[in-house]
Amino acid sequence: MKIVVMGAGIVGANVAFRLAEGGAKVTVVEAGRVGDGTSARSFAWTNAHRKTPRAYYDLNIGGMLAHRALRDRFPQGGWWHDAGxxxxxxxxxxxxxxxxxxxxxxxxxxxxxxxxxxxxxxxxxxxxxxxxxxxxxxxxxDEGWVDPVLIAHTLLREAVRLGVTLLTEQGPARLVIRGGKAVGVACAAGDIAADFVVNCTGCWSNSVTDEKRLHVPLAPxxxxxxxxxxxxxxxxxxxxxxxxxxxxxxxxxxxxxxxxxxxxxxxxxxxxxxxxxxxxxxxxxxxxxxxxxxxxxxxxxxxxxALPADGKPAIGPIGELAGYYVAVTHSGVTLAPFLGQLIADEILAGRKRDELAPFRPDRFHQENAPAAVAWRED
Missing domain, CATH: 3.30.9.10 (D-Amino Acid Oxidase, subunit A, domain 2)
Structure with missing residues (x-):
């Protein structure tokens, strides 16, 4: 399966790494440098501290556990600081x-x-x-902080070793849709064909297409x-x-x-x-x-x-467009390693993960769409 991951921040890097581990042929398209967006400007606190309701708390606990597993797998990384x-x-x-x-x-x-x-x-x-x-x-x-850019760099370096193509300094990229399906991405390097496109561009996620049904309402x-x-x-x-x-x-x-x-x-x-x-x-x-x-x-x-309008992650297919998957979330630093695992499992194995059920992007396009909330550091 050919997959394009848009965005090389901490979320995109984790997704690309897990997809490559699962055998996909992955191309990562990044507008600038690796980790130079929100990842480089984050307080980078890993926690499940004020994360409610319980499903959101559990998702963040999964992220904290996945961070520890990454630390153990890449002990030379130097990005993990867990004094509480x-x-x-x-x-x-x-x-x-x-x-x-x-x-x-x-x-x-x-x-x-x-x-x-x-x-x-x-x-x-x-x-x-x-x-x-x-x-x-x-x-x-059990809380702490991490260096997001170091995580993104380490995982993408390993992903490239696994065969991933990393394209940086591409400027704004656009989703290519044909025949009712996402078929790739247009960027400075040209058109990159794909069976699947995963949008991990955070607060820039809606800029890849003009189709409103594919937009996640944001309150950045x-x-x-x-x-x-x-x-x-x-x-x-x-x-x-x-x-x-x-x-x-x-x-x-x-x-x-x-x-x-x-x-x-x-x-x-x-x-x-x-x-x-x-x-x-x-x-x-x-x-x-x-x-x-x-x-x-x-x-x-x-x-x-990157903050979806109701303050919770937006992870999954959207707008009934085949071959397209979005991952937009606050708390991306905490969640990224777990999201990488979950998203790869959904795309490659076709399993719908229960952990993501409350956080599907299409909730914003239903009749009783969630209301916007005020942001707080959590």
Missing amino acids: TVEWAAPGEDRDVFTDRVERLRDWGYAAEIIDHARLREIEPDIDAAAVAGAPIGFFS TTGMLAYTAPVAANLRTVVMAAQCHMRADGAGRLVIRQDHYDRTVLPHTPVETALREADKLVAIAAEVVPSIGKATAEAVRIGVR
């Missing part, structure tokens, strides 16, 4: 709501616990206790990541502080984000403007980790998150 997450309740957040969420996760078998200040000091000694005050503190030991959001210069702070975990979210990013640098500062930028905001906002974000982080001192932002990245 610490989080404390925001001012004004109901303490019972916070502790009830931790208890629900425990009931579902998740590694979640309420910890005290002494335990927090053991886990993250650089956090100022005054920044936590009397808020309840949660610790989620802009995200800003601030990167410090090397600082005297040694964070082991993902820190979901009430003030901001932060984690290490190698060579002594931290990466920091906050919902409010996401709203201060747009995809084409000038770098100088975004850096001024990023400096404010670093100052907020220094309130939590005082050893950051008066450091400023060394770099800033602005990305657009």
Whole structure:
């Protein structure tokens, strides 16, 4: 079977790798560089933390387990950082709501616990206790973060070894439809014929065709990541502080984000403007980790998150078009390794995976289509 995978981010790379393992003849078509879209601009937190309902939680658990399996298979990859997450309740957040969420996760078998200040000091000694005050503190030991571009690169390198053709710097590609079937992709390299096309282009997924029946309604959001210069702070975990979210990013640098500062930028905001906002974000982080001192932002990245309108993944065939499959999701970093397995099984073995049943794209084109929801970092 000849298959074109559109997009070489973390989702597309996992899909292509699993399809190639299954014996398909795969061509990956990428508009730019490997992993240079949303994957390179993600906070990259792997978790099933606030993932509800249960089916969505279970899908994310599958992603976390698949990440561990990939780490074990490619131990030289260096992309996996699994020291856990610490989080404390925001001012004004109901303490019972916070502790009830931790208890629900425990009931579902998740590694979640309420910890005290002494335990927090053991886990993250650089956090100022005054920044936590009397808020309840949660610790989620199975969570972590990854380097999405390294994952995409490693899997595509292995996929090429298995016979995959990787076409980068192709610019915008278009779906080719003939006789009521997807028959390939048109890109800078020419027309690439295929028996099946898998669209993993995320927030650009609707740009491949003008046919509305093949569109997933999206509510994409802009995200800003601030990167410090090397600082005297040694964070082991993902820190979901009430003030901001932060984690290490190698060579002594931290990466920091906050919902409010996401709203201060747009995809084409000038770098100088975004850096001024990023400096404010670093100052907020220094309130939590005082050893950051008066450091400023060394770099800033602005990305657009792929978010289906109801906040849940859209995975599967769409619009009754034969030979066409879409995979658009927020939480792509967590879900990608599991989605790669599920999608390959559906396409190559013809099995309909129950795990994906609640997340079919055609739900948006039914009479009682789901309503749009507001985005949150989860």
